[in-house]
Amino acid sequence: MAKKDKEKLNNEISTESENKPLPDFAVELDNVSFTYEEGLPYALKDVSLKVKRGEFIAVLGHNGSGKSTLARLVCGLLTADKGNVTVWGYDPADKKQLGKVREHAGVVFQNPDNQMVASIVEDDIAFGPENLGVPRAEIGFRIEWALKAVGMEKYRHATPARLSGGQKQRIAVAGVLAIKPDVLILDESTAMLDPKGRREVTEVAARLNKEAGMTVILITHFMDEALLADRAIVMNKGEIALEGSPEEIFEKGDELESYNLSLPEIGAICNKIRAAGYELNDCLQPETLAEEIKEQAQKSGFKPRSSGDIPAPIGKNGQKEWDIDISNLDFTYSAKSPFATKALKGVNLHISEGEFFGIIGHTGSGKSTLVQHLNALIRLPKSQKHYKKPKVKKGQTPPPESIITIGGYDLSNRKCDFQSLRADVGMVFQYPEYQLFADTVFDDVAFGLKNFKKGLSAEEVERAVRESLTAVGLDYDEVHDKSPFDLSGGQKRRVAIAGVIVTKPKILVLDEPAAGLDPLGKRDIMALLHSLHANWCKTVIIVSHDMDEIAENCTRACVVSEGKIFDCDAPARLFERAEELFSLGLDIPTTAKIQRAMSALGLELKSDLTSDGFAAAVIDALKGGGDA
Amino acid sequence: MLNDVTFGQYYPTKSFVHRLDPRVKFLFLIAYIVMLFVAKSFYGLALCLLILLITVIASRVPLGSVLRSIKGVIAILVFTSVLNIFFHKGSQLLWEWKFIHIYTEGLIFTAFLTLRLFFIVMASALLTLTTTPVNLTDGIESLLFPLALIRVPVHVLALTMSIALRFIPTLMDETNRIISAQKARGANFDSGNIFKRVKAIIPVLVPLIISAFRRAEELGDAMDVRCYGCGSKRTKYKKLKFGWRDLIATLFAAILIAGVILFNIYGYDICPQIYFYMVIS
Numbered sequence: 034m035a036k037k038d039k040e041k042l043n044n045e046i047s048t049e050s051e052n053k054p055l056p057d058f059a060v061e062l063d064n065v066s067f068t069y070e071e072g073l074p075y076a077l078k079d080v081s082l083k084v085k086r087g088e089f090i091a092v093l094g095h096n097g098s099g100k101s102t103l104a105r106l107v108c109g110l111l112t113a114d115k116g117n118v119t120v121w122g123y124d125p126a127d128k129k130q131l132g133k134v135r136e137h138a139g140v141v142f143q144n145p146d147n148q149m150v151a152s153i154v155e156d157d158i159a160f161g162p163e164n165l166g167v168p169r170a171e172i173g174f175r176i177e178w179a180l181k182a183v184g185m186e187k188y189r190h191a192t193p194a195r196l197s198g199g200q201k202q203r204i205a206v207a208g209v210l211a212i213k214p215d216v217l218i219l220d221e222s223t224a225m226l227d228p229k230g231r232r233e234v235t236e237v238a239a240r241l242n243k244e245a246g247m248t249v250i251l252i253t254h255f256m257d258e259a260l261l262a263d264r265a266i267v268m269n270k271g272e273i274a275l276e277g278s279p280e281e282i283f284e285k286g287d288e289l290e291s292y293n294l295s296l297p298e299i300g301a302i303c304n305k306i307r308a309a310g311y312e313l314n315d316c317l318q319p320e321t322l323a324e325e326i327k328e329q330a331q332k333s334g335f336k337p338r339s340s341g342d343i344p345a346p347i348g349k350n351g352q353k354e355w356d357i358d359i360s361n362l363d364f365t366y367s368a369k370s371p372f373a374t375k376a377l378k379g380v381n382l383h384i385s386e387g388e389f390f391g392i393i394g395h396t397g398s399g400k401s402t403l404v405q406h407l408n409a410l411i412r413l414p415k416s417q418k419h420y421k422k423p424k425v426k427k428g429q430t431p432p433p434e435s436i437i438t439i440g441g442y443d444l445s446n447r448k449c450d451f452q453s454l455r456a457d458v459g460m461v462f463q464y465p466e467y468q469l470f471a472d473t474v475f476d477d478v479a480f481g482l483k484n485f486k487k488g489l490s491a492e493e494v495e496r497a498v499r500e501s502l503t504a505v506g507l508d509y510d511e512v513h514d515k516s517p518f519d520l521s522g523g524q525k526r527r528v529a530i531a532g533v534i535v536t537k538p539k540i541l542v543l544d545e546p547a548a549g550l551d552p553l554g555k556r557d558i559m560a561l562l563h564s565l566h567a568n569w570c571k572t573v574i575i576v577s578h579d580m581d582e583i584a585e586n587c588t589r590a591c592v593v594s595e596g597k598i599f600d601c602d603a604p605a606r607l608f609e610r611a612e613e614l615f616s617l618g619l620d621i622p623t624t625a626k627i628q629r630a631m632s633a634l635g636l637e638l639k640s641d642l643t644s645d646g647f648a649a650a651v652i653d654a655l656k657g658g659g660d661a
Numbered sequence: 662m663l664n665d666v667t668f669g670q671y672y673p674t675k676s677f678v679h680r681l682d683p684r685v686k687f688l689f690l691i692a693y694i695v696m697l698f699v700a701k702s703f704y705g706l707a708l709c710l711l712i713l714l715i716t717v718i719a720s721r722v723p724l725g726s727v728l729r730s731i732k733g734v735i736a737i738l739v740f741t742s743v744l745n746i747f748f749h750k751g752s753q754l755l756w757e758w759k760f761i762h763i764y765t766e767g768l769i770f771t772a773f774l775t776l777r778l779f780f781i782v783m784a785s786a787l788l789t790l791t792t793t794p795v796n797l798t799d800g801i802e803s804l805l806f807p808l809a810l811i812r813v814p815v816h817v818l819a820l821t822m823s824i825a826l827r828f829i830p831t832l833m834d835e836t837n838r839i840i841s842a843q844k845a846r847g848a849n850f851d852s853g854n855i856f857k858r859v860k861a862i863i864p865v866l867v868p869l870i871i872s873a874f875r876r877a878e879e880l881g882d883a884m885d886v887r888c889y890g891c892g893s894k895r896t897k898y899k900k901l902k903f904g905w906r907d908l909i910a911t912l913f914a915a916i917l918i919a920g921v922i923l924f925n926i927y928g929y930d931i932c933p934q935i936y937f938y939m940v941i942s
Contacts, residue, residue, distance in 0.1 A: 136891070140886045150883075168896060194831065410841045460842070462845070
């Protein structure tokens with residue numbers, strides 16, 4: 034049986050390769066235009082592009098630049114209004130050739146959850162080959178091969194729901210690979226992933242390109258991912274604005290800004306040092322930038338300021354009104370069932386009023402569980418109705434009680450006023466725009482306010498809604514009577530944040546506030562949070578995967594790992610423990626990476642790890658050395 | 662968190678019953694239900710109980726978990742029992758009050774009925790406790806295969822079922838997240854009268870439905886580009902295997918059915934009175 038299948042498989046492979054000569058170009062677009070609706074501006078306008086067989090090309094652009102439309106035209110989900118698209122010699126606009134196009138060009142989309150058909154990894158990967166009528170034995174080989182290609186062999190029988198975002202997306206890649214395509218298109222496949230997941234996915238693409246000669250089209254708004262490509266094109270308003278090697282593209286920092294793109298962190302730092310008159314050539318990697326700085330240091334000397342001037346975090350300045358105190362916090366999901374999992378193990382944490390606090394950790398580290406305790410979405414056991422004291426055997430000390438106090442609220446007390454606690458501790462969940470529901474922006478924003486404060490007059494409600502919409506940078510008169518679903522992605526997120534801050538919370542907690550946004554969107558949201566921190570609430574707490582974001586914005590941060598607090602400190606000190614963080618599977622910010630690379634070259638430098646602070650410290654050291 | 666692993670009531674352990682082919686388990690369940698209704702003597706029912714106990718032991722699922730499955734249907738059980746006791750007509754009147762008459766036959770009949778329902782519920786629970794939802798759909802698909810001959814699109818039905826299963830945990834997570842988010846905005850789902858509660862659900866339902874549509878659309882695209890409906894005849898990677906365990910289970914079931922039928926026939930001699938009541942009922 035198996036032998037027969039193998040023979041069949043060999044036959045099939047041989048006939049397939051005899052079929053057709055290999056095309057020179059994997060994908061060709063010839064003056065292609067497309068509009069979603071007549072009268073609307075072109076989503077793609079006269080675009081011509083040739084992708085060579087075996088080439089790795091990155092398509093960059095902000096949200097709405099037309100880059101995803103390009104992918105959908107190539108795989109035949111859309112049909113061009115004008116011009117021709119050719120994929121591996123086939124025309125996706127022709128219904129008869131569409132099947133062939135899809136056999137040769139596989140697409141991985143943005144949301145890994147919405148690409149999975151089956152509840153078990155191997156069944157999901159089998160879906161494509163099953164559709165093509167591939168014999169069973171061969172499907173087995175293909176699953177094995179595809180999983181190996183994405184480095185997920187161990188997860189063949191796993192349930193996707195248990196995997197991290199990066200792992201899920203790699204499974205989605207494997208599902209496409211099992212079709213054995215010649216062209217792999219990643220259509221913003223990294224947009225929803227954390228930096229680690231992004232790296233996992235792009236590395237897989239780069240390896241497939243190098244080792245298997247697969248043509249890769251990587252569509253993304255993260256500039257650093259373009260570094261892996263042979264060639265990069267920048268899209269703007271449906272047209273190709275720039276084209277060249279990634280290095281060439283990176284040179285044009287200002288022009289990129291005008292296309293709503295931003296340089297990766299390292300490029301921005303590099304430019305700041307350059308602006309002070311130092312010549313740096315290659316600064317695409319921390320190591321190469323460190324080398325360049327060393328070269329400069331050899332010319333001008335290097336004398337950093339004394340290292341003791343990292344400002345002490347606000348933490349220990351005595352108790353203030355809105356401090357958060359957590360002690361001995363334990364939490365177990367589905368206790369007393371076969372699925373019981375300990376999410377938190379004896380967490381102690383103090384967050385002072387006025388901090389911009391960061392919480393770092395993997396998916397499943399317990400950080401979301403921790404955060405949900407802060408506004409009693411998860412109640413402490415003692416505050417629950419049917420609380421029973423745990424039985425303690427003689428001679429054993431009872432486990433310490435979990436206690437949380439926030440401002441005047443004692444969360445372990447059953448009589449605590451949890452409604453007003455929730456008004457005082459605002460919580461913005463991940464992708465908050467997915468929780469909008471009302472007919473108008475006004476109603477959606479007013480929802481929380483009306484829930485918490487009954488009996489407000491219409492004027493009071495209107496004033497509060499107006500204030501909070503203005504605070505998140507929206508024009509009240511323009512948006513208040515629109516449907517929230519008609520707004521752009523960034524605006525929706527702002528409306529959702531307005532719906533939380535409308536109660537004037539003292540403490541604002543945000544879970545991955547910048548997730549899924551393009552670099553400029555991220556920057557805008559972080560700027561918004563700083564303005565809220567200054568004018569609206571006392572404390573801001575963000576949960577984030579992005580170490581650059583933490584280093585850039587937070588006064589203090591803590592790392593949660595396996596239900597415990599690993600460390601809590603100012604970013605500058607926290608990220609000194611790089612080795613330990615790596616071993617927890619976490620990363621460090623770009624600035625810290627450059628500092629490490631420099632110290633390996635004998636240049637010791639301390640900075641607060643923000644990109645401005647770091648660049649200033651480098652310039653300072655180079656100048657100071659010159660003076661001495 | 663719980664939803665991550667699996668949902669429903671699957672009890673994860675390794676046992677003889679867990680490893681059986683889901684089709685065998687399914688057919689076994691059907692055979693068992695038939696047996697229960699064929700059994701017309703208490704001896705027959707006792708044998709059915711014995712079978713149930715043996716299966717529970719072989720499945721290594723704690724008896725408590727199996728019994729807990731009755732919780733959901735206990736109200737229906739009590740209701741039908743009460744109705745039957747009061748209104749079942751017979752010849753031996755035991756007690757009467759106004760329009761209520763209780764006959765011996767009624768009591769016996771009710772006892773039979775209740776026990777049967779008990780056993781059916783527990784046996785079905787045992788199936789879902791020992792079979793993952795994925796295996797269960799595979800089994801159902803395979804058993805429905807003959808329908809494909811009369812042009813029922815069994816494969817499409819099966820794919821729909823499997824996608825539904827795939828998305829239940831995702832949507833449950835999403836529901837929980839939306840509920841938490843709206844709770845954080847002061848929504849109250851636990852108090853108020855029925856109208857207030859229904860109204861309170863809207864802020865959860867609307868985003869959930871919108872999200873479900875968005876997911877459906879994206880999934881459709883993803884399936885399209887993975888060559889769904891590209892025209893070739895589909896193959897199926899996973900085939901259920903009928904192994905030695907399944908053979909044993911099938912033989913076991915066959916013997917038991919024979920046993921119940923024998924009990925039925927000879928039950929007439931052993932317990933004539935009950936058999937008599939059963940016949941007239």
